[in-house]
Amino acid sequence: MSARAPSSSLGLAAVLPLATALACTDPPPPVAPTPPRAKVRLRAFTETTPVRAIAAVAGEVFVAKGPTLERWPAGGGVVELSARHGLPGPNVLAIAGDEQRRRLWVVTDGGVGYYDLVGETFEALPASPLAATLGLSPAAPPPVPSPPSDGTPPGASPTEAAPPAAPPTVVAVSAIDDGLWLGHPRGLYYVSRKGGWSSTPIADPVAALHQSRDGWLWVGTDRGLYGRNPKGKTFAFGPAQGCEVVTPRWIAGAPGGGVLVVGEDADGYQRIAVGRASVWRSFKLSPSTRWEAGVTLGDRLAVLTAAGLFAVTAGPPPAQAPLSRDEVRLLPVTGAAASDLHIARLPATPPMASRTLAALGDALLIGTDELGVARQPLDSARPTGWYRRGAMVDNASSLAVTCLAKADCWIATGAPRAWRWNGGVFRPAGPVDEIVLAIARANDGTLYGLHRPRDGDAIAVSRIVGETWEPLAIRLTTPGTAPEVSFAKAAPDDLLWVGLRYRDRDGDVRPWGIATIDLLTGSVAYHHASIDANERKLGVLPVPTSTVDAAFLGDREVWLASLQGAVRMTGDEVTVWNESSQLDSELLSAVAVSTGGLVFVASADGVGSFDGERWRFAPELRFAVNDLALGPDGRLWLGTERGLAIFDGKKVRRLDVRRGMVENQVLDVTLDEFGRVWTRGPGSIAVITP
Secondary structure: OOOOOOOOOOOOEOOOOOOOOOOOOOOOOOOOOOOOOOOOEEEEEOOOOOOOEEEEEOOEEEEEOOOOEEEEOOOOOOEEEOHHHOOOOOOEEEEEEEOOOOEEEEEEOOEEEEEEOOOOEEEEOOOOHHHHHOOOOOOOOOOOOOOOOOOOOOOOOOOOOOOOOOOOOOEEEEOOOOOEEEEEOOEEEEEOOOOOEEEOOOOOOEEEEEEOOOOOEEEEEOOEEEEEOOOOOEEEEOHHHOOOOOEEEEEEEOOOOOEEEEEEOOOOOEEEEEEEOOEEEEEEEEOOOOEEEEEEEOOEEEEEEOOEEEEEEEOOOOOOOOOOOOOOEEEEOOOOOOOOEEEEEOOOOOOOOEEEEEEEOOEEEEEEOOOOEEEEEOOOOOOOEEEOOOOOOOOOOOOEEEEEEOOEEEEEOOEEOEEEEOOOOEEEEOOOOEEEEEEEEOOOOOEEEEEEEOOOOEEEEEEEEOOEEEEEEEEEEOOOEEEEEEEEEEOOOOEEEEEEEEEOOOOOEEEEEEEEEEOOOOOEEEEOOOOOHHHHHOOOOOOOOOEEEEEEEOOOEEEEEEOOEEEEEEOOEEEEEOOOOOOOOOOEEEEEEOOOEOEEEEEOOEEEEEOOOOEEEOHHHOOOOOEEEEOOOOOEEEEEOOEEEEEOOOOEEEEOHHHOOOOOOOOEEEEOOOOOEEEEOOOOEEEEEO
16 A cells, blocks of 8 residues: 555644635644643542542551551552451541551441451451441341332332431541440440440530540540540530640641640631640641641651641740741640740641541551552651552553543543542442443444453454443454554444454553444444455455544544554545655654644654645654644643643643653543543553543
8 A cells, every 4th residue: 555645725724823825835833722721620530439548557557438448568569458358338438546456447338347467367356246236237138118109019119118327427446455436426436355335425426536645535426525544534625624626627646745736626727736635735826827737757747738738846935036937836725835836837738639648657548539648757848758549540551531421430440440430439330340442422322342352462442322332233352362442432423433453472462443333234344454355345444553533524534543653545446645745754653633624633753734735744743742632622632751731723732740740651541522631651540621
């Protein structure tokens, strides 16, 4: 198949409109139809669910993320603890470390137990009637309904069953005597290691717990602060005792001794109360900033705030001086003397959406909603490591995103399972124990999933209806093993075009042309270059076997990116451009076409554009590009080794690790139905809203 120069009669207009009509000479650089926007919204994800709690025991880190509990041994790696390891319930509500006994207490919605680090075993406590009343025991199977009197079959009642109640919000701390203190919306409870449950006089909703080294248990409720001494006697502390915090949010050990309580006063203002022996003093912050969480590391208290990380230390009051720009002070609310606690800003900036803190030796553990857990030394500007499972991108090979609504998107990465995103959390969906290679939307809005078993040699196609994947009688096969999909796109004529590749006997990935699927009849046609004349007579199109991407211009013109150059297909006519015919590089990785007819291709030598007459590689885009997408506003979004590049026709801007990306390497770029840009790197997914 030889390359041929394209016809000059196409007269295609650019999506980045030009001020004058296209001429036969080199056109000027494309110009964006709208001025570049200064800001975009960026969200980066490595994890599928937020971190709920962190605990460090004997040098190991445990991370609770609702449906999962991760164990990170000191030597590296991660073990995901589940029902197979003895967890009694599907949702982890709280965890508490017992360093002395090398044990981790785990509270789930199906019961309570503990993980023994020495024996690496999990022991679930016996079921208890009290635990059942608190919603912390295995749910009883629903009773078999009796047939309704109107003859409606059981289970077919027109009234929908009520959704299951949300699990309770609980807090937990290990007790000095080998048990567990559990704070619940119904009060404070004690659980012994042998499974005994008992209530306490505290029956108010519990929001915070702290076990002091002196044996006192401090309990924060929505009615105030309580202290339980080692003999079991409970005391209330409030404004009469100098503690202005009436609704505590969290409690920690105070630097210099005692306990520090953070919460709100009777008027709803944040207050910090410090208690030592029977003496309490309360303070406010200047300037005011919300203290989200805190944890003690040695003689310092690390505090997470909306304004950054701070350290609280004890010492004699310094000489009074004007408040500096980054300084925060404690101002007394009760008593006139200055505080002996001092606040200093730490050099580190907490990750986005940081929520919870824990300590690992002299390092801070910061739990986030989307990025896992950072290991952050107090006096360092950057984390020294991360605890990230990266389930969505583990063994990923591609990225496909289809959204039914702004907060309802299907994601496939060529890895086990598909994922469904609700705007905050990704949950696994689709066929269990199968590799989901792509999800595509047909022109009528129907969703289709392409998947195969982990060791399967054929790709199956399913229709997605709600949460159900309905298998179709369609199979795609390739030579070799472990077939993959490089793209899956619906053409204007309703055919689904699928780029195929496979692994050879050495494990190397090899492209294998394309397959077109008629979703109505289930028929499949394979297209790739061949020397067999009979295949052409049978309708096999001579497209390069190395095709990696496709784009459609109207209902007659198809553009392909391949490792042999750019390909235009118009009916049965195939035109190829390569390095001997205008292309600076024929090793292409992606193609995009505007509605006006301008074609863009990505290569290791930059981005080329075709105006209907000639190819041009703009000097502004002379850098290696892994993937590209063309936004509805005409901007090009380019995945590179140096972040995500954005080209508006005049200037290139970048989003990289300095601007919120987790990593600079961007392998895949795609657009969803709402104009958002999704990217995949080796260890992360990002969503950019222009």
